[in-house]
Amino acid sequence: MSFVQDHYPAEYAQCYGCGRLNAAGLHVQTRWDGERGIAVYRPRPEHIALAGFVYGGLIASLVDCHGIGTAAAAAAQAAGQEVGEGFAPRYVTASLHVDFRRPTPTGVELELTARPAEVGARKVVVEVEVAAAGEVTAAGRVVAVLLPPAMA
């Protein structure tokens, strides 16, 4: 199975959240099914807010990187390409919003589903849901923009 993040050029694959080349990172991996980005993530034992509940900053990080990966896949598809044919376009986060609807329990794999709400060449908006044991615990929105020259 191929993940969006496998196709970032090496110089853009060092992200703490999703870079395959960041040894200490979270390694978020986004699979694109043609309409949605899908990811699963098992929090580390230290990723707690308090005993039994996942840390919100981790959830925000997952929403962020999975949103960006989904933006890349959606933009590639809109341009008539397929992720895996070449390098994935590299978006960065202009804004991130997360609503924590209920506490997210530890001990289960989190399931993230991301849907592109707006796909432009330079800006993509993605809506992300986070579920634990089949129940949505958080919902987020990522505004992704193409990597600006200042960061290239």
Add this chain to the structure above:
Amino acid sequence: MSFVQDHYPAEYAQCYGCGRLNAAGLHVQTRWDGERGIAVYRPRPEHIALAGFVYGGLIASLVDCHGIGTAAAAAAQAAGQEVGEGFAPRYVTASLHVDFRRPTPTGVELELTARPAEVGARKVVVEVEVAAAGEVTAAGRVVAVLLPPAMA
């Protein structure tokens, strides 16, 4: 110097972002000056989006925990208490928003300034700015609510 997070009861001091008892955590520390929450944080080498720039998910985590710490201090003050007299009230995040205004450079200590915009007994809204080398690079908003019974 005393930090808000020093005054959480032990069972609420395990947060990955700000818990003094989370050995692997970030250890965000909020100082309350009577009007604002102040924090400084030096990202770890692995906390990058790409070489030279800080990871947005880390920034979101700092905004989150510093916003919550500031909410606790502001709520304590509004109730006529001083942080340090007793336990700090424990808020959790209902929603988190971050605008990434420009890339945040690595290699410098980040400075966070948080201002309570709305202080109620059960809900506190905090606005947070993140600056690097004197320049604001991100601005966030945290809606904090008292720890719900489901998490207590």
